[in-house]
Amino acid sequence: MAFDPRDPYDAAALYDMWLNCQACPATFDFEPERPLGLDYYHDIGQRAKTEGWVVREQPPEEGDQDVSYLVCCPQCANRLGLSPTHTHHQRHGRAPGTIMDICAAVRAAESEIAA
Ligand SMILES: [Zn+2]
Numbered sequence: 001m002a003f004d005p006r007d008p009y010d011a012a013a014l015y016d017m018w019l020n021c022q023a024c025p026a027t028f029d030f031e032p033e034r035p036l037g038l039d040y041y042h043d044i045g046q047r048a049k050t051e052g053w054v055v056r057e058q059p060p061e062e063g064d065q066d067v068s069y070l071v072c073c074p075q076c077a078n079r080l081g082l083s084p085t086h087t088h089h090q091r092h093g094r095a096p097g098t099i100m101d102i103c104a105a106v107r108a109a110e111s112e113i114a115a
Pocket of ligand 1: 023
């Protein structure tokens with residue numbers, strides 16, 4: 001499995017560069033010494049998913065931002081009654097334009113490093 005911009009976990013990790021719980025100071029910061037790249041964000045997202053973090057794409061608000069994410073650590077998700085399973089249906093949707101743009105920029109940077 002590679003980075004999937006339609007997966008809110010991968011996308012939120014890319015967008016925020018790591019995952020911050022919005023209800024407490026917890027962060028999910030997995031192997032900070034690894035080089036940043038799409039594989040890294042994908043691993044953060046999928047590891048957080050496995051550990052019970054809740055990440056949901058939020059409907060766009062009026063204004064210029066076309067994407068935002070709700071991020072909750074397992075403890076807060078439990079406390080607030082949020083279930084990670086609700087995210088599955090979002091995988092069939094279209095990836096937000098902002099995510100595709102960041103994704104393309106990171107890919108371009110990666111190919112420059114590799115060249
Ligand atoms: Zn929390």
